[in-house]
Amino acid sequence: MPQKLLPPAPDELEVSVFGPGYGESVLIHVGSGIWLAIDSCIDPVTGRSAPLGYLESLDIDPKTAIDLVVASHWHADHIRGLHELFSTASAAKFCCSSALCRKEFTALGKLYSGGKSRIPLGPEELYRCLETVSERIRTTGQSHLRWATADRLLWQYVSGGTPPSLVATLTSLSPSDSMISRSLKFMVDSSAAIKKGCVKARLTAGSPNDVAVALLLNINGRKILLGSDLEDEDNPLFGWSAVMSGMTAPGSRSGTFKVAHHGSVSGYLDDVWNTILEPEPLALLTPFRHGKHRIPNAADRARILSKTSQAYISAHPENVVRPAKKPTKIQGLMDGAIRNRRLAAGPIGHIRWRASICNPADKGTVDLFDGALALLDVV
């Protein structure tokens, strides 16, 4: 059997990062067959949620295996396929920022979900997830939703036995109260403008990202920092500075980092690398190719590599993949109207790190699939 298709052992930790160039998803095996999914992106080849396809390729039933789905925020590059993932993982609980449940945002999601546009908009995907959450609560009478805010324990697992062989916790580090307040204003203003009839036909990502949920996973003392698209603005009430002012992160030291905001300078805070990450951490990231944006750029890559040589990226940040040609007569007309035509995303690159749960000193193994590469090798 190809190595990629071998599932992790019950006592093996796995962090898989998927990203085709536009899109990001993280799938984590915390041990004992329990999986957590953070965000979703689409495999351009299959059109399906990448983490879902991966689990199925391992012959693992997502219906029972996925215990928790986290929507770190609503942007299209993090949320495509999330409803497919969450609805398939029929026993999973759900977490997102409470700002995303406000009526201004959900009303947009509802409006968008009734449209026929095939351009992914973001709010409608989240709205469908929240509808499914609602159905599960009504059907089972059990809690299926927990809001992610700064310093909040979201999920935990303690195995049987004395002492327990596996203790795992997942804590949200953001968004802070100030971020939530500002994001609500953004949503109210945006939805009012869109409903009133502005030219802009869809809610576009605001900057900085005020709803990004950064997470800290602790598995038997081994810590993993998942940075989502959290940015910083040198204000202790917002972004990474707020995380550093919080109660959870300053006391931790993570050996693995899902680098925030695709390695961009806006997601970088020196204090994060110097204070709450171990020296030479394992850094995992996805690129962001959108329009003329190419993240991480050369300066971003140099900055990350100055902090660690163990950095891996799911796809080349500057690769240009040309689409298939259309029939000659149509192609000729297209060439006259558009230039630099390219695929929005390439193959779904996949970084997979596996390590022993029982031995926290085990550095583990990194496998790179389908175009993922070491950041050092990005030319």
Next chain:
Amino acid sequence: MTNLSDVLSGRDLAGRFDIKQLLGERELARPFSVKDDYLGSRVYGNTVEATASASPLLEDESPFILTPPERQSPSIHRFVKEQEFEGTVVAVNEDEGTFTARLVDLTNNCPDEEGEFFLAELNGDEYLVVPGALFTWTIGLQWRNTTMQRVSDIRFRRLPGFTREAIAKSEAEAEELAKFLDEQDAPEAFAARPR
């Protein structure tokens, strides 16, 4: 194939369309859900003659109002769509006189694309080009009198397309969902299901 939304949106209007062709994709009742004061459309025998004068308000379907074109010639008799993309503006590059767009192929099952278009090609729609704006890019064969030519056409959509009823309904449902979920925040961290 030309569908009725093309007519309603003003695409290649002011000509006569084969009603059978139009109704191949849409039911007959559809045209009359459009308010006549927003779109002059009349049925003549087995053809539809459509003359757009203002934005059509689709009551129950599209969330968007399509900008009425003012540039069609009255002598376009037929249009056959060969390739269609739905696009969204990613960025406007004013220095270069272009905008970058993401494209979804509506004709074939192909991966999403990106590319740059020239603003000057838009014939008056430039003011609609802002990040987030949606448009359609259609390539097809157009018959004008006895002349056939292959044309490329970019048309921007704009809001408001949400009717007051749709907004009110969505807000009511959204508020109900938000209110319900607001009370469902789990009081304690989730405990993993035992394996």
